[in-house]
Amino acid sequence: MTAFKTSLVWLAGITLLAQVAIAALPFSWFDDDDKMPTLAPMLEQSKPAVVNIATQSHVQVQDNPLLNDPFFRKFFNIPEQQSRQRTKQSLGSGVIFDAKEGLVLTNNHVIHRADEITVSLTDGRSFEAELVGSDPATDVALIKIPAEHLIALPLANSDKLRVGDFVVAIGNPFGLGQTVTSGIVSALGRSGLGIEGYENFIQTDASINPGNSGGALVNLRGELVGINTAIFSPGQKAGNIGIGFAIPSNMVKQITDQLLEYGEVRRAHLGVQMQDITADLAKAFNIKSAGGGVVTRIVKGSAADEAGLKVGDVVTAIDGQRTVNADSLRNTVGLLMVGETIELTIIRDGKETVLKATVKEAKKQVSQGDVHPKLSGATFGNIEEESPYFGKIKGVMIYSVKRGSAAELAGLRANDIITSVNKQTVENLESFKPLVLNNSKQLLLNITRNWQAMFLILR
Numbered sequence: 001m002t003a004f005k006t007s008l009v010w011l012a013g014i015t016l017l018a019q020v021a022i023a024a025l026p027f028s029w030f031d032d033d034d035k036m037p038t039l040a041p042m043l044e045q046s047k048p049a050v051v052n053i054a055t056q057s058h059v060q061v062q063d064n065p066l067l068n069d070p071f072f073r074k075f076f077n078i079p080e081q082q083s084r085q086r087t088k089q090s091l092g093s094g095v096i097f098d099a100k101e102g103l104v105l106t107n108n109h110v111i112h113r114a115d116e117i118t119v120s121l122t123d124g125r126s127f128e129a130e131l132v133g134s135d136p137a138t139d140v141a142l143i144k145i146p147a148e149h150l151i152a153l154p155l156a157n158s159d160k161l162r163v164g165d166f167v168v169a170i171g172n173p174f175g176l177g178q179t180v181t182s183g184i185v186s187a188l189g190r191s192g193l194g195i196e197g198y199e200n201f202i203q204t205d206a207s208i209n210p211g212n213s214g215g216a217l218v219n220l221r222g223e224l225v226g227i228n229t230a231i232f233s234p235g236q237k238a239g240n241i242g243i244g245f246a247i248p249s250n251m252v253k254q255i256t257d258q259l260l261e262y263g264e265v266r267r268a269h270l271g272v273q274m275q276d277i278t279a280d281l282a283k284a285f286n287i288k289s290a291g292g293g294v295v296t297r298i299v300k301g302s303a304a305d306e307a308g309l310k311v312g313d314v315v316t317a318i319d320g321q322r323t324v325n326a327d328s329l330r331n332t333v334g335l336l337m338v339g340e341t342i343e344l345t346i347i348r349d350g351k352e353t354v355l356k357a358t359v360k361e362a363k364k365q366v367s368q369g370d371v372h373p374k375l376s377g378a379t380f381g382n383i384e385e386e387s388p389y390f391g392k393i394k395g396v397m398i399y400s401v402k403r404g405s406a407a408e409l410a411g412l413r414a415n416d417i418i419t420s421v422n423k424q425t426v427e428n429l430e431s432f433k434p435l436v437l438n439n440s441k442q443l444l445l446n447i448t449r450n451w452q453a454m455f456l457i458l459r
Contacts, residue, residue, distance in 0.1 A: 039168065039220070043180060046222040048122045049096045049153040050170040050178060050215055053106055053129075053143075055114035057088045093171035093215030094119060094143070095224060097256065099150035105252060106214030107229050108134045108141045119145050122178060133259035137267070137334075137379075138198045139229050140247060140255040141214075153216060156223035158248035161185055161202065169206040169228055169244070171215025181207035183242075190245060191327040195230050195402070200331045201245040202226045208244030217246040224249050254335045268336040268359035271302020274326035277314060285314050286350035292316040293326035299384070307344065307357035316352075317345035333359060372436045374443060374458040377405020378412050382429050393448055395419040396432045410458045413449065420446040 092110030097103045104119060111117050117129040127145040134141035165185045173179050183206030190201040204217065208228050217226035226246030258265045274293035277285070281294060295313045298304050309315075315323055319342055323329045336342065338361040343354050379399045398416045401408045420426055421435040422444050436443060443458040 039180075039182070042218075042220060042222045043168070043170075045151075046153060046168075046216070046218055047170060047178060047180070048151040050122075051094045051096065051104060052120040052172040052178065053092045053094045053104075053110055053214060054118045054120070055090050055092070055111055056116040056118075057090075057114050090114075091172060091175040091211050092213045093211065093228070095214070095216045095227065096150050096152045097142070099152040102145045102147050102150060103132065103260075104129065104143050104145060105227055105256065106141050106143060107227065108136050108139045110214045111141050111143065112136075117143055119143070121147070121150075133263040133265075135255050135259065135265040137196060137265070138247060138251065138255050139196050140227065140252055140259075142256055142259045153218065153222070153224040155249045155253060156219055156221070156225045158202065158225050158250045161188060161219075161225060161248075163187060166220050167202075167204055167206055167225060168218050168220075169204070169208055169212060169215060169246075170218065171208070171212035171228060173207075173209035173211040175211055179212075183207070186243070189324060189328065191325075191331065193232075193245075195245065198251075198331050198334050199327065200248060200251055201229075202248055204244050204246060205242040206244060207240045207242075208246075209240050212244075227252055251331075251335060258337070266338050266361055267334050268338050268340065269303065269361060270329075270333045270357060270359055271299035271304040272309060273297040274315065274329060276325045276327075285312070285347065287314055287316075287347050291325070292323050292347075293329050303357045303359050307355045309344065309346070309355060309357070310348065312348070314347040315344055316347060319343050320345070372443065372458075373406060374410050375407050375412075375436060377402035378407035380418075380429060380432065383417065393417055393419060394428070395426045395448070396429050411456050412447075415449075417448040418445050419448055419453075 090110070092106060094104040094106035094110070097105045111131060111134065117131070118126055119129045120126045125147065127147050129143040129145045132142040132144050163185050166182065167185055168180060168182045170178065170180050183204050185202060186205050187203035190203050191199040193199055193201070195201075202217065202225065206217070208231050212228045213230070215228045216224055217228055219225050226248050228244065228246045230245045231240055232243035232245070255265055273296050275281075275296050277287070277292050277294055282288070285294065292314050295304075295309060295311050295315065298309060298311060315329055317323055318329065318332050321332070323332070333342075336359050338359060341356055341358045343356055345352065345354050347353075378401050380396045381399050383393070383395065383397045395417045398407075398412055398414055398418070401412055401414050418426055418432065421432065423446075424435055426432045426435065445456045445458065447454050447456055
């Protein structure tokens with residue numbers, strides 16, 4: 001076959017595929033007036049469900065530490081000063097989730113510490129919103145507006161997404177107003193990025209920029225497949241480079257169900273620590289696939305312990321759904337309702353078996369970014385019973401520290417034990433919180449790390 005004929009066959013094949021794809025679309029791909037391909041019909045239905053969010057908060061202004069010293073003020077005859085505040089404003093996006101109830105989805109970081117939340121609709125109306133609940137670990141928040149005649153986006157099953165599917169991002173980048181960008185799904189199940197506590201991101205090359213946070217990622221049917229939340233950028237001031245992340249709609253739905261019922265997420269706990277299965281470990285444990293996670297530790301009295309799970313077991317699936325790695329198991333369990341019973345498919349001594357486990361509520365933890373900016377990114381809780389520090393040292397344990405966060409830059413590390421704040425003893429989480437709550441001064445932390453005590457100053 002000549003090159004010319006080959007080109008004609010190739011072109012005919014592409015044309016046929018395009019015609020099949022267009023015929024399968026649930027909306028009119030062509031505008032009736034000029035027969036040009038367009039996404040306008042779908043967007044005309046979807047855009048009214050995406051809102052702009054403006055927040056306002058009052059931040060305590062930190063004075064020179066010398067001005068807080070009574071001796072210094074008396075010596076220089078400086079009168080007692082009143083605390084000063086400055087107003088901080090920010091912009092973001094949201095998605096109408098329930099038109100009848102006026103429920104709007106957004107990111108936790110969009111409304112974080114906001115004193116006022118204003119939601120603006122595409123028809124020009126604006127409303128003051130109230131917070132229903134938020135979950136910093138997944139960066140999902142739910143707010144409510146007293147509006148009528150709203151349009152909500154239908155939820156898609158994000159588990160059915162495939163790499164290469166076309167998607168459209170709708171949001172409010174840089175406060176410009178509602179903006180639409182398009183692209184494809186670049187990857188699925190992104191985790192281990194250190195952006196959030198629970199990660200299972202959709203990666204897309206649809207342009208996402210500051211202000212898009214909380215906005216919609218929709219498929220070509222106009223269904224919500226994700227909430228845009230973050231971008232990967234090589235520099236702090238750099239813009240979009242084609243790597244954006246969205247929280248899958250299925251995860252958002254699970255979080256929203258708990259926020260509506262409890263006002264918070266009551267995170268389930270299996271009670272295991274796991275390690276990803278590599279090719280070498282798969283060979284050592286006599287399993288064919290490198291997917292799943294191997295159990296490295298089990299908390300005594302936990303759901304895993306009661307289910308009969310053992311160190312060395314390889315978990316390959318939960319309720320029949322394949323477990324890709326240790327992070328995916330943690331995400332799946334962390335999004336379950338407390339008291340749910342799950343089936344764990346495991347491989348033990350080369351043989352596959354199924355165990356049933358009833359998940360329990362996770363131990364109470366707190367993200368201290370809500371109470372002091374220098375602790376942002378760190379999650380604290382009471383000292384675990386399985387920790388070597390339990391019963392020997394009083395204080396709070398740092399469970400995790402996000403990469404690049406203020407807490408990490410300040411020198412805090414996972415598994416550190418904080419025993420005092422500004423020379424005041426910390427007994428547990430309850431006594432720790434008021435010591436750092438709205439504390440505008442520097443924090444002097446006494447930390448135990450690997451049985452070595454040290455002081456750390458956070459200015």
